Every structure is written in structure tokens, then in C-alpha cells.
Amino acid sequence: MTGPAEEPMKIIIDTDPGQDDAVALLLALASDRLDILGITAVAGNVPLPLTQKNVRIVCELAQKPGVKVFAGSRAPMNKPLITAEYLHGKSGLDGPVLPDPQMPLQPQHGVDFIVDTILREPPGDVTLCTLGPLTNIGLALQQAPQLSERIKQIVMMGGGLFEGGNVTPAAEFNIYVDPQAAQAVFASGIPIVMMPLDVTHKVLTTRQRVADIAQLGTPVARAVVEMLEFFERYDEEKYGTDGGPLHDPTVIAWLLKPDLFSGRYCNVEIETVSPLTEGMTVIDWWQVTDRPHNALVIGDVDADGFFKLLADHLARL
Numbered sequence: 610m611t612g613p614a615e616e617p618m619k620i621i622i623d624t625d626p627g628q629d630d631a632v633a634l635l636l637a638l639a640s641d642r643l644d645i646l647g648i649t650a651v652a653g654n655v656p657l658p659l660t661q662k663n664v665r666i667v668c669e670l671a672q673k674p675g676v677k678v679f680a681g682s683r684a685p686m687n688k689p690l691i692t693a694e695y696l697h698g699k700s701g702l703d704g705p706v707l708p709d710p711q712m713p714l715q716p717q718h719g720v721d722f723i724v725d726t727i728l729r730e731p732p733g734d735v736t737l738c739t740l741g742p743l744t745n746i747g748l749a750l751q752q753a754p755q756l757s758e759r760i761k762q763i764v765m766m767g768g769g770l771f772e773g774g775n776v777t778p779a780a781e782f783n784i785y786v787d788p789q790a791a792q793a794v795f796a797s798g799i800p801i802v803m804m805p806l807d808v809t810h811k812v813l814t815t816r817q818r819v820a821d822i823a824q825l826g827t828p829v830a831r832a833v834v835e836m837l838e839f840f841e842r843y844d845e846e847k848y849g850t851d852g853g854p855l856h857d858p859t860v861i862a863w864l865l866k867p868d869l870f871s872g873r874y875c876n877v878e879i880e881t882v883s884p885l886t887e888g889m890t891v892i893d894w895w896q897v898t899d900r901p902h903n904a905l906v907i908g909d910v911d912a913d914g915f916f917k918l919l920a921d922h923l924a925r926l
């Protein structure tokens with residue numbers, strides 16, 4: 610006997626594509642277990658006009674032009690924008706040649722969409738998946754602090770512990786770009802699942818794994834391979850690894866198959882003042898303080914299981 614079909618999980622994805630964001634979006638768009646209420650773009654890897662366009666390019670690549678895409682914040686809450694063209698290329702999505710999107714950008718501001726949606730949906734229903742700097746979420750919480758009691762959870766890519774940082778010795782890009790927003794999120798009381806560099810550096814796009822995706826032979830698979838071949842170059846050289854880390858899809862993979870991952874509940878605080886360690890995620894992994902746990906910090910992953918999940922989903926598009 611089978612039980613009643615599970616309702617799809619309601620999610621909003623906040624993102625700054627970015628090739629790894631694009632793969633995360635494709636993974637989510639391929640799943641019938643996720644109800645994507647909307648995708649909000651934020652400035653990060655590249656400026657907002659490109660990130661919002663890239664989200665729509667990816668939706669059309671997945672043949673999902675009906676998804677609602679919103680443009681959010683152009684700049685972090687309290688500092689000038691820092692971008693990462695050195696890693697993602699000028700467009701943010703360098704690698705494949707993909708057509709300009711035809712699907713519309715929604716007229717509403719991304720932050721207003723987040724606020725309205727969370728206030729409209731029943732409390733505890735909506736998960737926020739964040740793949741970029743946390744600006745849109747920080748501003749939404751500033752605008753409507755009561756959101757923190759209504760959001761089911763935030764699953765985020767950001768921060769680092771034993772791996773340190775990737776943009777400064779202490780800080781990971783998403784947190785470094787907008788530490789004030791990250792601080793607001795970690796202080797909000799919303800349940801948080803955090804994918805730091807410690808776990809994303811374990812999902813490497815090795816030659817074999819990219820070949821497995823190529824072997825799917827679809828236009829989506831081809832585009833993904835071209836994105837990964839562009840994107841991994843910089844990190845392969847930097848870390849001396851076979852392939853680069855595929856950060857952002859870990860967020861979606863956690864929703865679809867949490868048993869691929871393991872971690873522990875910790876206190877996480879964000880450094881916002883020190884010029885040397887700005888954007889550092891201070892994670893009490895060894896529980897040496899009595900500061901309250903505010904996040905499930907993921908430390909390990911079954912990387913082969915992760916890439917199998919990804920390939921199985923890409924094959925559906």
C-alpha cells in the first residue's frame with residue numbers, strides 16, 4: 610500500500626548566477642518535489658542586470674519559461690558591491706553560447722516578492738534557498754521582521770570553517786559581499802542549514818563526473834558541461850585538484866536527499882567589523898561557548914551520491 614502523495618516543498622530561490630548557481634537552478638527545475646514559488650536575483654558574482662538575465666536564460670534552457678523571476682538588490686546593505694568575473698567570466702555564465710531570454714522579468718522588486726509571499730503563505734510553509742550574498746533576505750527581514758517566525762528554514766551556501774575563506778583568508782564570497790545581511794540572517798532565529806566551503810570543496814567536478822554528464826547527450830547536459838569546463842579552470846589551478854567545487858547545487862541536493870549530508874548544530878556569528886576578518890563565519894564547531902545553536906552546519910557529503918542525484922535530474926530536462 611502506498612500513502613498519500615507528498616506535497617511538493619514550497620521554495621523561493623535567491624541567486625546570483627554564476628555557473629554553479631545555474632546548475633543548482635537546473636537541479637531544482639528538474640525536480641517534481643519542489644514547488645518553486647519564484648526566483649529572486651541578487652547582485653553578487655556579476656551585477657544585477659546580468660544575474661536576473663542569467664536566471665531567465667537558465668529557466669529557458671530548462672524549458673520552464675513560466676517560472677516567476679524577480680530582480681532584487683543591486684548592492685549590499687552597507688558596502689559597495691564586489692563581483693567575481695575572474696571566476697565566472699564577464700557574463701557570469703561564460704562557457705556555453707545561450708540565447709537571450711524571451712520570458713519576462715516580473716515587475717515586482719525581489720525583496721517585496723519575498724515579503725509578500727512569506728506573509729501570504731501559511732506560517733512554516735516556505736523554505737528560502739540562498740545561493741548568493743544574503744542582501745535580499747537581510748532587506749526583507751528589515752522590512753518585515755515578523756517574517757522570521759513564518760519562514761520554515763533557510764538553506765544557504767556560504768561561509769567556511771576549517772577550509773577558511775576563498776576571497777580573503779578568512780571569508781567566503783557570499784558572506785564577504787554582504788556581512789551585514791548575513792549577520793541579520795544568523796541573528797533572526799530562522800532555522801538555518803549552512804553549506805560552507807568545507808562541504809562544497811568535497812563535491813569536485815572531476816573529469817569522470819563531467820564525462821558522465823556529457824554522456825546524457827542532451828542540450829542541457831551540453832550546456833552544463835560547457836559551463837563547468839569554463840568555471841572549474843580557475844579553481845583547479847588554485848587548489849591543484851581534478852575539477853572545481855560545485856558549491857550551490859549542494860543547497861538543492863540537501864532538500865532532495867538530506868541523507869547524503871552530515872553536520873552538526875552550532876552557533877555561527879558573522880564578523881562585520883574587523884578589516885582583517887570581515888565576513889568570517891565564526892562557527893563554534895567544538896561547542897566551546899554556550900552561545901545558542903543557530904544553524905545546522907554541514908561538514909560532509911557523499912560526493913558520488915550527490916553527482917548521481919544531479920545527473921539523474923539533469924537527464925529529465
Ligand code: BDR
Nearest residue numbers: 627629630740782783856
Ligand atoms: C559562492 O560564491 C560564488 O562564486 C558561487 O556562486 C558560490 O555561491 C562560493 O563561494
Ligand code: CA
Nearest residue numbers: 627630740741
Ligand atoms: Ca552563487
